[in-house]
Amino acid sequence: MAYKNPNLNNNAAPxxxxxxxxxxxxxxxxxxxxxxxxxxxxxxxxxxxxxKDGAKVGLIDADLYGPSIPMMLGINEKPEMEVIDGKQKIKPIENYGIKVMSIGFLIDDNDPVIWRGAMASGAIKQFMSDVNWGELDYLIFDLPPGTGDIQLTIAQTIPMTGSIIVTTPQDVSLIDAKKALKMFRKVNVPVLGVIENMSYFVAPDTGNRYDIFGVGGGEKLAGELETKFLGGIPIDISIREGGDSGKPFVIQNPDSEYAQKFIEIGKNLAEQVKIKNAAASKIEIKL
Ligand SMILES: Nc1ncnc2c1ncn2[C@@H]1O[C@H](COP(=O)(O)OP(=O)(O)O)[C@@H](O)[C@H]1O
Ligand SMILES: [Mg+2]
Known part of the structure; x- marks a missing residue:
């Protein structure tokens, strides 16, 4: 009898x-x-x-209580329905080369999302079952902060390939990041690495560097938790403006030094996914 690792990337079924x-x-x-x-x-x-690096990528805005993806990607339209194999499916919206789904596409901007945990769980499950994602190399889930219902629902519904933890270099943020990491380990979702955001600030007028939230926190966290440090992103006015304007930083400044950092982090992540999938396929023990 073959033992199959439940964490294995086996959701790519025909x-x-x-x-x-x-x-x-x-x-x-x-x-x-x-x-x-x-x-x-x-x-x-x-x-x-x-x-941009050639992968087929989808993005699920899983922050159902505070969806920010529609604004960040400048999407104002509602998704269309289509019939696939006799079933009604939601067609994800495509922008900047990625497929996207957000609760923000379905509700009014000014409506607060008020629902109970069970409803949020149902909605996030529908994003996974009723949206026609098609063939994707990576489906990225933008989670709400913390360790709540939505995180658990996703981890219990599909075999996640892994998670990445975003932190600032600050200690207080690291304490919370550690909690998130422990939760993923409990539900058997491997942690693929840590990304440090707001690493430092280089003043555009003087070129001086300021370590606003301290130094080295992301690398320290990755070390303590025996996971990879995937890279750091500095604080930058254009990164913030990219989010507010609906035209993301890497689209507006494709050749910049900081866009290169996102590309490198993407490569590091892809490498970790490869290593993890290779390791998982080896754990097929014949009993
Ligand atoms: N590296 C960065 N440089 C400048 N502003 C940033 C950077 N990262 C995030 N921000 C800004 O910080 C705010 C919070 O970011 P957001 O991505 O919404 O955080 P979260 O999803 O963790 O709540 C946004 O206004 C965003 O534009
Ligand atoms: Mg968010």
């Missing part, structure tokens, strides 16, 4: 076999312990950077 994400090779959660560390900013720019 179409029709799995109700969830049949054509998706890898599912990656972008998480953090606390809000405002730049999860969504990193998720958006990383997804686009990986798509």
């Amino acid at each position: 179409s029709g076999q799995s109700e969830y994400l049949p054509g998706v090779k890898n599912t990656i959660a972008v998480a953090s312990g606390k809000g405002g560390v730049g999860k969504s900013t990193v998720a958006v720019n990383l997804a686009i950077a990986m798509a």
Whole structure:
């Protein structure tokens, strides 16, 4: 009898076999312990950077209570329905080379999202079962902060390839990031690495560097948790403006030094996914 690792990337089943994400090779959660560390900013720019590098990428805005992806990607339209194999499916919206789904596409901008945990779980499951994602190399989940219902629902519904933790270099943020990391380990989602956001600031007028939130926190966290440090992103006015204007930084400044950092982080992540999948396929023990 063959033992199959339940964490193995086995959701890439031929179409029709799995109700969830049949054509998706890898599912990656972008998480953090606390809000405002730049999860969504990193998720958006990383997804686009990986798509520019040739991968087929989708992005799920799983922050159902505070969806920010529609604004960050400048999407104002509602998704269309289409019939696939006799079933009604939602067509994800495509922009900047990635496929996207957000609760923000379906509700009014000014409506607060008020629902109970069970409803949020149902909605996030529908994003995985009722959206026609097609063939994807990576489906990236932009998670809400912390360790709540939505994170658990995703981890219990599909075999996640892994998670990445976004942190600032600051200690208080690291404490929360560690909690997120422990939660993923409990539900058997491997942690693929740590990204440090808001690493430092280089003043555009003087060129002086300021370590606003301290130095080395992301690398320290990765070391302590025996996971990879995937890279750091500095604080930059254009990164913030890219989020507010609906035209992400890596689209507006494709040849910049900081866009290169997103591309490198994407490559490091792809490498970790490869290593993880190779290791998982080896754990097929014949009993
Ligand atoms: N590297 C960065 N440089 C400048 N501003 C940033 C950076 N990362 C995030 N921000 C800004 O910080 C705010 C919070 O980021 P966001 O991605 O929404 O965080 P989260 O999803 O973790 O709550 C946003 O206004 C965003 O534009
Ligand atoms: Mg967010």
